[in-house]
Amino acid sequence: MKYLKQAFDFCVNEWKSYSKNIQITLLVLGFLVAGFLVFGIQILFWGLGYTDMNNMFAFGQWIIGDLGLVALGGGAFTTGFILYIFRNDKLEPLINSTVLIGFLCYLFTLVFLVFDIGQPLRAWFGYTYPNWGPGLMPQSMLTEVVWCLTFYFCVLFIELIPIPLGHRLLDRYPVIHAIGHYMHKLMWIMAAVGTFLSFFHQGSLGGGMWGVLYGKSQWFRPHFFFLAIVMATAGGTSFMILCAWLAGKVMKKEVVPMESFQSLAKVSGIMMIAYLVFNAYDVYSMATKYVPLYDRTFVDTWGGYYGIWMLVLEFLFTLGAIVILVVPKFRNTEKTMVYGVISGVMAIVMNKSITVLHGSSVPNFPWKPFVGYNPTIQEWFVFLGGLATAVLIYMWFAKYLPLFPHADKHAHGEEHHA
Amino acid sequence: MAQEKKKESAMKRRWGMAIDLDKCTGCGQCQVACSQENNIPLFEDDSELLKRVVFLDVMKVTNDRDRAAQYPNVKTAFIPKMCQQCSGNDPKNPKPPCVSVCPVVATDVGDDGVVSQVWSRCIGCRYCQASCPYEARQFNWWKPEYEGSFKESLNPEVSVASRGTIVKCTFCSHIWKRERDKMLARGVKDINAVQYTPACVSGCPTGAMVFGDLNDPASEVSRLAKTDRAFRLVHTIDTWDEAKKKEAQAKKDYPNPKVYYLSSQQWLRDMMRFK
Numbered sequence: 001m002k003y004l005k006q007a008f009d010f011c012v013n014e015w016k017s018y019s020k021n022i023q024i025t026l027l028v029l030g031f032l033v034a035g036f037l038v039f040g041i042q043i044l045f046w047g048l049g050y051t052d053m054n055n056m057f058a059f060g061q062w063i064i065g066d067l068g069l070v071a072l073g074g075g076a077f078t079t080g081f082i083l084y085i086f087r088n089d090k091l092e093p094l095i096n097s098t099v100l101i102g103f104l105c106y107l108f109t110l111v112f113l114v115f116d117i118g119q120p121l122r123a124w125f126g127y128t129y130p131n132w133g134p135g136l137m138p139q140s141m142l143t144e145v146v147w148c149l150t151f152y153f154c155v156l157f158i159e160l161i162p163i164p165l166g167h168r169l170l171d172r173y174p175v176i177h178a179i180g181h182y183m184h185k186l187m188w189i190m191a192a193v194g195t196f197l198s199f200f201h202q203g204s205l206g207g208g209m210w211g212v213l214y215g216k217s218q219w220f221r222p223h224f225f226f227l228a229i230v231m232a233t234a235g236g237t238s239f240m241i242l243c244a245w246l247a248g249k250v251m252k253k254e255v256v257p258m259e260s261f262q263s264l265a266k267v268s269g270i271m272m273i274a275y276l277v278f279n280a281y282d283v284y285s286m287a288t289k290y291v292p293l294y295d296r297t298f299v300d301t302w303g304g305y306y307g308i309w310m311l312v313l314e315f316l317f318t319l320g321a322i323v324i325l326v327v328p329k330f331r332n333t334e335k336t337m338v339y340g341v342i343s344g345v346m347a348i349v350m351n352k353s354i355t356v357l358h359g360s361s362v363p364n365f366p367w368k369p370f371v372g373y374n375p376t377i378q379e380w381f382v383f384l385g386g387l388a389t390a391v392l393i394y395m396w397f398a399k400y401l402p403l404f405p406h407a408d409k410h411a412h413g414e415e416h417h418a
Numbered sequence: 419m420a421q422e423k424k425k426e427s428a429m430k431r432r433w434g435m436a437i438d439l440d441k442c443t444g445c446g447q448c449q450v451a452c453s454q455e456n457n458i459p460l461f462e463d464d465s466e467l468l469k470r471v472v473f474l475d476v477m478k479v480t481n482d483r484d485r486a487a488q489y490p491n492v493k494t495a496f497i498p499k500m501c502q503q504c505s506g507n508d509p510k511n512p513k514p515p516c517v518s519v520c521p522v523v524a525t526d527v528g529d530d531g532v533v534s535q536v537w538s539r540c541i542g543c544r545y546c547q548a549s550c551p552y553e554a555r556q557f558n559w560w561k562p563e564y565e566g567s568f569k570e571s572l573n574p575e576v577s578v579a580s581r582g583t584i585v586k587c588t589f590c591s592h593i594w595k596r597e598r599d600k601m602l603a604r605g606v607k608d609i610n611a612v613q614y615t616p617a618c619v620s621g622c623p624t625g626a627m628v629f630g631d632l633n634d635p636a637s638e639v640s641r642l643a644k645t646d647r648a649f650r651l652v653h654t655i656d657t658w659d660e661a662k663k664k665e666a667q668a669k670k671d672y673p674n675p676k677v678y679y680l681s682s683q684q685w686l687r688d689m690m691r692f693k
Contacts, residue, residue, distance in 0.1 A: 049559040054468035058544040118542020118582020142521035214671045215515035215551030245555040295654040298693045
């Protein structure tokens with residue numbers, strides 16, 4: 001009873017210590033998480049009939065979430081690779097936050113996948129009855145996604161361990177300090193393994209999974225696998241900057257030095273150029289080579305709610321990100337840099353929305369119209385509630401664990417100075 | 419990359435179907451027979467069409483696509499559409515669009531070309547549904563229910579699917595298994611389309627549907643599939659010249675379905691093309 005009271009008092013005092021804005025944010029996030037629990041139970045126990053997906057529109061909001069989270073979380077492998085393999089030490093202050101975001105993105109990708117499948121209790125079939133096919137490579141792109149995602153999730157988990165070990169309560173024990181220290185030293189191995197794994201599942205979930213569907217004119221193209229890898233490298237890095245920058249704004253201190261942001265923003269900008277060129281080739285090859293194989297024209301496959309405006313918007317976002325992140329004048333100004341990374345993230349979100357929304361809406365028969373989709377309240381709460389949970393976990397890490405060593409050093413320095 | 423092992427068909431049969439749309443009246447008997455045979459759920463309110471489970475859908479098609487046709491020139495046809503049992507480019511090494519995508523091997527293609535689906539293996543990811551160009555795969559969005567006394571008439575040879583699984587037409591493969599076992603007991607090792615006929619074909623009152631072996635050149639279905647009246651659903655590659663066809667097939671697989679439709683009406687054949 002005494003401990004309960006202590007815990008309650010602790011919570012009340014914590015709550016009172018927060019600013020009004022943080023309290024409102026926490027209330028909104030808590031409301032979404034509560035909705036996530038209620039509607040999540042409804043979906044798991046009573047099925048997907050409560051979503052707006054149907055036999056014409058097999059994938060919806062959660063799959064957009066999955067594709068987006070994996071592509072944006074993919075910034076973790078790019079950042080890790082540049083830091084540990086290319087030895088760009090400027091990214092050191094960003095790495096803990098990056099690993100955590102990657103971990104959360106992959107965690108919630110798996111959570112959304114479990115919600116999205118009709119038989120969540122059979123989710124383990126993916127491991128026990130994989131469609132491996134006769135060769136070394138998996139036959140089904142989804143088999144590759146399941147395995148690769150799981151392995152990379154484990155890699156991110158291992159990469160995450162040194163962060164809690166760095167907490168001052170644990171770090172004072174020499175054994176734990178040594179474990180954390182050597183794990184950090186050997187992290188380049190994990191970064192290399194992670195990059196290797198990421199190349200596969202970024203390609204398969206983001207593009208290959210759709211590119212192999214030879215019966216569908218809106219998805220089929222063999223190079224889609226590679227386009228998705230470039231996309232994740234370009235947009236993921238922007239997302240990592242955006243999250244850490246937002247954390248700094250909320251915490252009202254410099255959590256990551258600007259030069260770290262700029263260094264990664266430059267990478268993102270350059271990769272955005274590669275993405276723009278590849279994406280332009282993708283549209284060109286779809287229009288001239290792949291869609292005509294179906295006796296259809298590219299323009300006619302666009303219509304209904306999800307018209308070609310989505311494609312235009314995606315290109316505009318990509319161009320915006322390139323101009324801001326590549327030109328040093330814009331990149332070195334904090335405000336414009338933030339617009340640039342938002343633009344980069346939006347380009348990826350648009351691409352994933354095109355893949356799922358536009359792709360699913362295209363009619364299969366000439367006499368049928370384009371199909372529309374309007375997510376139900378259950379879908380919204382599971383989706384936003386899942387993201388809210390991820391934000392809460394991130395906030396907890398940022399508050400209680402050494403997520404931003406640069407900010408901690410800075411703060412300790414101030415204390416020392418005082 | 420390891421070379422894919424070719425799976426040559428060991429059986430003589432390659433089951434296919436021909437449906438004469440000029441004979442079809444759209445009565446829906448095939449759909450009823452299919453639903454009864456395959457334990458299709460029957461909800462009290464089945465008005466949510468896009469979430470309804472049907473293996474065989476009777477699609478209504480008119481020449482009034484652009485609202486331009488005027489009476490008395492409005493024409494209507496009904497297209498019974500089930501799983502088209504795709505083969506891919508090479509029927510001897512079948513590669514339907516939906517089989518290779520399944521992450522848990524819940525679907526496969528037999529050596530007789532029939533695409534199967536194991537309800538109890540399916541995890542309900544719906545990837546196969548997205549891959550199907552003929553909308554033949556259906557998902558159990560709700561727990562299957564049977565209104566009134568329909569539960570008492572369930573077919574014991576077909577398992578009732580769970581909620582959250584994909585189901586599809588298998589050319590009533592349970593009938594094939596039953597008839598095969600019967601014939602084996604009599605010492606006959608191969609069966610023909612007389613002993614094995616899917617429920618929809620048996621139910622058709624006008625004889626519009628013909629079922630048989632596409633490998634047997636003397637069979638009725640083979641003969642019909644080769645006539646000028648035959649076409650396949652949205653499979654315009656059939657109308658291309660050989661050179662163009664070969665070039666296209668080198669670039670990608672085509673579904674190459676085993677269900678043929680027959681019609682002498684040009685407008686109906688034109689409807690198979692996207693504008």
